[in-house]
Amino acid sequence: MLTATALLVTGCSSEPPRRDDSPIGWKACNELFGSKNVDVLQEQMGGGQLRIENQSYPVRDLTAGLIALARGWEPGSGAHLSAAFNPCQIAISKNGERLTSDVRWFQFSMSEIQSGDVSEEWRNVGGDVLASEDSGRGIEFIFPCKISGTHKGQEEGLPLKVLLWGVGMPNFNTDLRGNMASAMARKLSSELGCVNKPAIPREITLA
Template structure:
């Protein structure tokens, strides 16, 4: 009789522990990132997983999600290559470019965004600084939250003026992100620029420095 009571108590105890464990798991914090393996994997490919992890920390509390259409490096550079090959200096063209990785926090104004496009060397008001060997790279700070790199990238088979007149512009910025420090912005934009340079196969081999922090 005693043995039966002990056995019953032991079984009840196991069930109770399992219920507590299940309750604890269900009541835990939701994952920081919404399930979107395609969007997150592409952002990691473009900027590097460590940089995306650091960005997550700097975006603060809330659940993060990728927005819009994310692009892989291969798809993004295929579109850039096609556009460069079709460029004609006699015909005015404007490219809004693509936003390959956009990350937001639900019910918040916090947003990380990026943009890549063929552009021109800066004809804008505001501070900018030449960097690199022979001015290969322009670092343009347009505002506290936005950093842009503009660098020449000669595409094989494109018009002979393409390298000079249609350099590549790469931007990153954050809205509502006071903790998005310039150091991380620089790391992210350099990672993206180098990935694009490598995949596009820029004939001129632009010098994209890794040790410069725009101020």
Template sequence: MRWRTVSDTRRPGAIAAGALAVALILSGCSDDGPGGREEPGAVSPAALKNCGKVFGERNVEALRADLGKDFQPHDRSLGEMKERMLVEAQLWNPATDKLARTSFHPCQIEGRADGKEAWVIATVGWSKYGVAFMTEGKHAREFREVAKGVYLDLRQGTDGARTLVMPCAVPGTRAGQGENLPLQVSLTDTDRTARTVSTDQLLKALAESTRELLGCAEKVTVPEKPLS
């Protein structure tokens, strides 16, 4: 199975540099691992380990208990995601802002609950919403600051995704990148009837692990219950 990055077509412009476009076209990522394709129904050890880095090992084991025998994690390279996101941030130009933000899925977990297909999907990328957009003017009511520097998008995505946006300045970027091109993390948690681990816990873990991976300069504390 091959997982690809997904660009948000609602955002204007195109990739700001040919090198990044080439990288996006040429690179691919498969959860087959170095040993070849996993047997149908088998849990990939590499994907399990990767999702443990994204959500925390204990949280992934709790998801495994909730989703039962059909529990199946999928992943993409966290190293590759980090590299691409850093390049995107370094290419960002506030004068034009023609950067085509790319969405990444560092971990996707599927299973079944009460006979229905259930999914837990992590999505990460640079947000098109700057801090000023979320705190000033008519759009401020669409966001809530759940902790200092952590903003909850009060609008749920069409897939029920819940989204946090927060400053994340990374090395080699232009002044103001942290607040004008903040980090966005989203969690889709659908049809999971058993809740050994909560959506709040998973979203918090996703935000913290992504911030650590990218090396965000700001000291931000994600609350225990960001969705409350």
């Protein structure tokens, strides 16, 4: 039985592996999105070998970086704005299909977003999550996450923002996108140890 870390999907013995040999990258993608969702994504991406295109690192390194930034934050500080993490990028190079994820602390506070003082249109999609659609194939979502040991205003003033989008993927349907977004939000909330325990719906979608 194949482990979740390996995830080398093969057909006949003469066929090459469907996924490239990037165990750290595939493990991170499976942890963030859920292995079943990654399997469905593979089916939707069609023929060709799937590759991990970002610099692979474990989820614990991602969350450690985010926690360090949050603990160094204070009102008026912009030091966190240049730091973005790309924990999972899956692509089929020959036809340009690509799934990209981006995680960072957001530059606006929850009150600024909810009052409409930002250029993007955000709306509640359940629980504590606000979302905005990006060019039809992408979804951005934010939620408040209080990190232990941070400034008292960090939860409201520094929400977490995640972008998930597909390029050249006409079959990247809203159900899969919503399921992957929800899985990622719940995993990040757990691994970051958000003390406010944000409510995250089982599916994040704007459809």
